[in-house]
Amino acid sequence: MVVEEGSRVEVMEGNQQRSEVNILLLGARNVGKTALTVRFLTRRFIGEYGAIESIYSRVDRINGQEICINIWDSQQPGEKVSSISDKQLQWADGMILVYNICDRSSFSCVLQLLQLIRRRSRKPSPVPVVIVGNKRDLRDHRRVSGEEGRLLALTERCGFFEVSAAETYHGVLLVFHRLADLVREGRALRKSGARVRGIVRTVSAVFGRKRAE
Numbered sequence: 111m112v113v114e115e116g117s118r119v120e121v122m123e124g125n126q127q128r129s130e131v132n133i134l135l136l137g138a139r140n141v142g143k144t145a146l147t148v149r150f151l152t153r154r155f156i157g158e159y160g161a162i163e164s165i166y167s168r169v170d171r172i173n174g175q176e177i178c179i180n181i182w183d184s185q186q187p188g189e190k191v192s193s194i195s196d197k198q199l200q201w202a203d204g205m206i207l208v209y210n211i212c213d214r215s216s217f218s219c220v221l222q223l224l225q226l227i228r229r230r231s232r233k234p235s236p237v238p239v240v241i242v243g244n245k246r247d248l249r250d251h252r253r254v255s256g257e258e259g260r261l262l263a264l265t266e267r268c269g270f271f272e273v274s275a276a277e278t279y280h281g282v283l284l285v286f287h288r289l290a291d292l293v294r295e296g297r298a299l300r301k302s303g304a305r306v307r308g309i310v311r312t313v314s315a316v317f318g319r320k321r322a323e
């Protein structure tokens with residue numbers, strides 16, 4: 111098995127390719143980051159989760175391609191959102207920013223996180239982000255409307271979903287798969303952009319030489 115570091119593509123037996131996508135989950139405390147991660151990994155909702163920050167992996171087939179999704183379920187110490195490390199920012203290919211639809215302050219947290227990510231990211235192109243309003247099953251206690259979430263996502267050029275980790279697996283699956291798709295689309299665009307730039311460089315080098323002769 112060969113692992114190509116830069117593009118994170120594994121060439122497996124039979125020349126099949128498996129790409130890797132690193133997804134970082136961020137959001138205020140108790141919004142359901144672990145619940146979403148566990149739902150995606152096990153299809154189950156357990157209810158209470160230990161406070162262990164970890165990276166988990168799951169291999170899926172999306173649009174016919176095998177893809178290894180690594181998930182970093184971050185822990186927020188207190189209400190502060192300034193605790194994203196450079197390591198996390200560097201590691202992530204895509205991010206899921208979670209808020210609780212019954213908790214306005216967790217929604218404000220998402221905007222702060224977005225600003226923080228844009229300010230501190232050292233990556234050449236913006237990392238795809240999906241905003242998730244969780245705990246949809248508690249709609250009677252809703253404090254953030256779906257329109258507000260959608261508008262924020264639209265203005266910040268992010269994906270958007272409202273889900274309930276407690277109620278359904280399918281909605282959660284869609285979140286992770288959509289983000290994995292966005293990451294792969296971004297990679298494909300960068301790759302074709304680099305190819306075009308290569309051709310332009312070659313053509314200008316040839317014409318430059320001809321003119322000099």
Ligand SMILES: Nc1nc2c(ncn2[C@@H]2O[C@H](COP(=O)(O)OP(=O)(O)OP(=O)(O)O)[C@@H](O)[C@H]2O)c(=O)[nH]1
Pocket residue numbers: 137138139140141142143144145146156157158159161184185186244245246247248273274275276277
């Ligand atoms: N009703 C309801 N409760 C949920 C849902 N998702 C998570 N919870 C509950 O919300 C609480 C917090 O969930 P966690 O997944 O631990 O939240 P977290 O964001 O990982 O929390 P921290 O690790 O402290 O940052 C738990 O009691 C969960 O059972 C949901 O969709 N609906």
